[in-house]
Amino acid sequence: MPRTSSILIGATACLASYGGSSSATSAEAEVLERDARRAYSRAIESSEALFGAKRALLDDLDRLREEAQCPGWDGGNAEPISELASARAEAFLREFPDDLPLPDLGVDPDGAVALDWIASRYRRLSLSLGDGPRCACAWIDGASCGHAIEFYEGRGIPRRLVENLRALYDDAASALRPA
DSSP: OHHHHHHHHHHHHHHHGGGSOOOOOSHHHHHHHHHHHHHHHHHHHTOHHHHTTHHHHHHHHHHHHHHTOSTTTTSSSOOOOOHHHHHHHHHHHHHSOTTSOOOEEEEOTTSOEEEEEEEETTEEEEEEEOSSSEEEEEEEETTEEEEEEEEOOSSSOOHHHHHHHHHHHOTTOOOOOOO
């Protein structure tokens, strides 16, 4: 048993080295790096106790990738889910604050990933993560509603989005306002 543990620790340490910046120079090296990062992340995140409900949400994202991979997946003219948008959504979910409710996931007809937070019938916020750093955001909070563009470049959840989500789930909060 100790040998197995040391092998797992060594493998984890080896894969952890892929967490930093890349020096990959070929397409094959980039694929290997991506797969190593994914394997490392899966190993760390496989425990519900360690990673929480995010694991289930990332599994839902994987199912969406499979379901919406072909044109017309919705029975109409929907674009397939964008590989870049789904990768950005995965990064967003991994770094999403643990003290906030997780969103419901969906795929927009343009191939972007939709993240929806629904606090009640009249309190909700929707974010659309597409191929670029600009993310469409819309909300309704009682009689107040609005929309904005947030920027997410794969790191750092936008502060204004986090503040608006906190306000959305705070019963005493006033209406969401654009900054």
